[in-house]
Structure formats: structure tokens, C-alpha cells
Amino acid sequence: MKRVYIETYGCQMNAADSALMEHLLAEAGFVATLDVAEATLVLVNTCAVRERATERVIRRLRELGRLKRVRPDLVLGVTGCVPKHEGESLLAALPEVDLFVGPDSYRRLAELVEAAARRPTIDLRLDGNEDYAGCDSVRVEAGHAFVPVMRGCDRFCTFCVVPLARGREKSLPLDEVERQVDAAVERGARTVTLLGQTVNSYHHGEHTFFDLLDRVSRVPGLPRVRFTSPHPSDFREEHFRLMAERPVLCPHLHLPVQSGADRVLADMKRGYTRDDFLRLVGTIRRHLPDVGLTTDLMVGFPGETEDDFADTLSLMRAVEFDGAFLFRYSERPGTFAARKHPDEVPDAVKGDRLARMIALQEEHAWRRYARWVGRVVEVQVEGPSRRDPLRSMGKTPDFKKVVLSCLHSVGETVHVRVARSTSHSLLAEGVPIEGEDPAAPAVDG
Numbered sequence: 001m002k003r004v005y006i007e008t009y010g011c012q013m014n015a016a017d018s019a020l021m022e023h024l025l026a027e028a029g030f031v032a033t034l035d036v037a038e039a040t041l042v043l044v045n046t047c048a049v050r051e052r053a054t055e056r057v058i059r060r061l062r063e064l065g066r067l068k069r070v071r072p073d074l075v076l077g078v079t080g081c082v083p084k085h086e087g088e089s090l091l092a093a094l095p096e097v098d099l100f101v102g103p104d105s106y107r108r109l110a111e112l113v114e115a116a117a118r119r120p121t122i123d124l125r126l127d128g129n130e131d132y133a134g135c136d137s138v139r140v141e142a143g144h145a146f147v148p149v150m151r152g153c154d155r156f157c158t159f160c161v162v163p164l165a166r167g168r169e170k171s172l173p174l175d176e177v178e179r180q181v182d183a184a185v186e187r188g189a190r191t192v193t194l195l196g197q198t199v200n201s202y203h204h205g206e207h208t209f210f211d212l213l214d215r216v217s218r219v220p221g222l223p224r225v226r227f228t229s230p231h232p233s234d235f236r237e238e239h240f241r242l243m244a245e246r247p248v249l250c251p252h253l254h255l256p257v258q259s260g261a262d263r264v265l266a267d268m269k270r271g272y273t274r275d276d277f278l279r280l281v282g283t284i285r286r287h288l289p290d291v292g293l294t295t296d297l298m299v300g301f302p303g304e305t306e307d308d309f310a311d312t313l314s315l316m317r318a319v320e321f322d323g324a325f326l327f328r329y330s331e332r333p334g335t336f337a338a339r340k341h342p343d344e345v346p347d348a349v350k351g352d353r354l355a356r357m358i359a360l361q362e363e364h365a366w367r368r369y370a371r372w373v374g375r376v377v378e379v380q381v382e383g384p385s386r387r388d389p390l391r392s393m394g395k396t397p398d399f400k401k402v403v404l405s406c407l408h409s410v411g412e413t414v415h416v417r418v419a420r421s422t423s424h425s426l427l428a429e430g431v432p433i434e435g436e437d438p439a440a441p442a443v444d445g
């Protein structure tokens with residue numbers, strides 16, 4: 001029997017791509033397995049966004065390559081951003097790998113695997129028309145489904161490999177998105193997250209991101225819709241107005257800002273200034289006062305001075321994000337920044353700035369979570385808590401983790417009062433409150 005084991009690295013788009021590959025391979029007779037020892041095909045689906053992720057993937061491929069010494073008929077493949085981005089150099093570095101496939105070639109995967117069983121096979125071409133329409137690969141796990149609505153990126157931020165590894169933007173037809181969301185709901189999804197590298201630049205024919213939100217938020221039987229990751233410059237006020245009118249559109253926005261210094265933002269070619277970003281946050285909070293705002297921030301972009309970094313900390317203070325992914329800059333080959341801006345901020349300086357940024361974010365997150373103590377929140381249950389299997393955990397609409405006082409079914413929605421908070425979760429005490437308005441004011445918080 002043909003069995004495929006897929007290991008996934010990186011973002012949610014990669015996880016959705018792994019589900020897509022599994023689906024396409026199933027049509028060719030492959031059965032998915034979670035046990036690498038029984039696989040006849042091993043695929044490592046990779047992410048090239050950060051240097052460390054690439055190094056980790058290469059180490060893992062070398063490890064898996066050792067399996068081939070005892071099982072020479074095993075096909076070992078690498079898919080996703082890394083083979084597309086690293087290209088020929090990877091070929092020489094990894095002689096054990098039989099198959100290199102880029103993100104636009106998955107429809108041909110089964111035939112490529114067949115060829116790779118005979119000789120090393122490579123298909124890294126980018127295809128501006130491949131949107132994987134018609135593939136019913138959406139996976140529903142713990143009541144949740146990711147539905148890719150657009151792929152690639154046209155923005156070319158100077159530090160980023162995504163446009164090089166995944167190609168230019170292409171959006172799925174709106175009817176096709178709706179069909180996939182309907183199918184996910186049929187399979188038990190209670191939350192759907194619309195995915196795209198710059199999801200709010202979605203456009204297909206005359207349909208825009210507003211139309212996408214409007215249509216998906218009216219799908220029967222779907223209580224929650226999320227989307228990620230938007231680009232700050234692609235928002236229009238009408239998006240927030242619609243989110244305020246339709247509770248099904250969850251009030252959580254992941255807004256990657258990257259830096260709070262105008263000079264750095266300009267060198268990154270982010271397309272907005274610090275003031276633009278702060279104005280956007282003001283508009284969002286005017287329409288959605290309880291919105292959860294999360295972000296991505298980077299320290300040590302080439303040329304970042306202590307003053308630039310101070311601007312980033314002051315932007316963080318002005319916004320007070322509920323959560324943030326904080327990174328050190330790492331130079332990625334082929335990007336504009338790698339060619340034009342030498343990576344000159346010493347590692348020790350990057351480390352020191354990152355530590356200060358983490359400490360500040362922790363302080364903000366404590367405050368943002370503490371605001372909910374005493375209030376009633378709506379929680380959609382995702383499964384048992386990792387720390388206490390006798391309690392369920394779930395998420396609020398604004399994407400805060402809540403640990404409940406007992407076990408509930410996955411996908412169930414309960415209303416509970418928040419008793420305590422940390423910087424990463426809310427703790428509910430007592431039994432769910434029936435029929436209470438989740439927007440009821442705080443009793444003591």
C-alpha cells in the first residue's frame with residue numbers, strides 16, 4: 001500500500017497546502033499516515049520566511065535522508081517555499097532528496113512522485129493561474145477550518161521571500177470560496193478562517209474583500225468567521241463597519257506593523273507610515289471597541305538605530321497590542337534588503353532589543369487580558385486544556401484563550417464569567433451562564 005507521511009513547517013498557508021497535497025495524493029491511492037516508519041513517501045512541507053526555519057528544515061531532511069539507507073525504495077520529497085527559494089543550492093546540499101516541488105505544482109504531485117522513484121525530479125515553476133479551485137481539501141479540526149482565498153503577494157517588502165517563493169497574488173473566485181466554506185460547515189466547521197498572504201487585498205473580477213466578508217458572513221450554520229493575515233494598507237473603513245454590524249465576523253485583527261520608525265518602514269517598503277498605522281488603529285477601535293489586536297514586530301532591520309527602536313517601543317505603548325510575534329531580523333537570500341542593506345546590527349544588540357520588546361509586550365498583554373476580568377465572554381470550545389484535561393479550552397471572538405471550569409463538547413458555544421487572567425489566557429470560574437448577554441458590562445473589572 002502507498003502511504004504518505006507529511007511534516008509541515010511554517011504558517012497556516014503551509015498547513016492548508018499539506019491538507020491539499022494529502023487530498024490530491026489520496027485521489028492517486030495514497031493513504032496518509034502519522035508514522036514515518038510505515039510511509040512509502042515522506043514529504044517535508046517547508047517555510048523559507050526565516051533563516052532559522054530553513055536551517056531547521058535542512059537538518060530534518062538530512063535526518064530523514066538516513067532512512068533511505070535502510071529503505072532505498074522510500075521517496076523523500078521537499079515541498080513549499082524552501083525548494084522554490086533555495087533552488088539549485090539545496091539540490092547539491094541534499095543528495096538524499098528525490099523530489100523538489102514548488103507551491104504551484106501540487107496538482108502534478110502524484111506523477112512527480114512516480115518519476116522521483118526512478119530519478120531525482122524537480123518542478124519549481126510558478127504558475128500565475130494556479131489557484132487550486134475545485135480541490136475539496138479543506139480540513140476540519142476541532143470545529144475549525146482554514147480556507148485559502150488568495151495566494152502569493154504583490155507587495156515585495158524588502159525583507160520578505162514570499163513573493164519570490166510563492167509568486168504574485170491570485171484570488172479564488174468568490175463562488176468557489178463560498179462552496180469551500182459551505183463544504184467545511186457541512187463537515188462540522190464552527191469557525192472558518194479565510195487565509196491569504198495579504199488576505200484583505202482579495203479581489204476576483206469585480207469582487208473585493210468587502211464582498212468576500214459580506215458573502216462568507218451569510219453562510220448558514222457558521223457562527224464565526226476570521227481572516228488572516230491582512231496588510232494594514234489594504235483596509236477600508238467599510239470593512240470595520242461591516243465587522244461591527246455582523247457579530248459572525250470576529251473582532252480580531254492581526255495587523256503586522258513590523259516597526260514603529262518611519263525610516264525603517266520606508267526601507268522595508270511597507271507602504272505606510274507610523275501615523276498611518278496609528279490612524280488605522282484609531283478607526284478600528286472606533287468601530288470595534290473590544291477588538292483584539294495582534295501584530296508582528298521585528299528588531300534589528302539593517303540600519304535600525306536606538307532612536308528607531310525607541311519609536312517602535314513608543315508605537316507599542318500607543319497601541320497596546322493584545323499579542324505579538326516578535327522576531328530578530330534575519331537576512332534572506334534574494335531579497336532586496338539582502339542586496340541593498342547589509343545586515344549590520346550586531347547580534348547582541350538585536351538580542352537586547354528583542355528582550356526589551358518582549359518585556360514591554362508582556363506588560364501590555366497582562367493589561368489587555370485583565371480588562372476582561374469580571375465580564376461575561378462567549379467561548380467556542382476547541383478541546384481539552386493542555387494543562388488540565390478535566391477542563392475545556394476555547395477562544396473568545398477577539399481570539400483570547402479561555403480555560404473553562406469543566407469539560408464541554410468541541411464546537412459548543414458557552415457564555416462564562418472571567419474570574420482571572422494572565423498575559424496569555426483567561427480563566428473562567430463557575431458554570432456557563434445561560435441566556436446572558438455576552439456584551440453585559442463588567443461587574444468588577
Ligand code: SF4
Nearest residue numbers: 153155156157160162
Ligand atoms: S506583504 Fe510584505 S511581508 Fe507580507 S507576504 Fe507580502 S512581501 Fe511578505
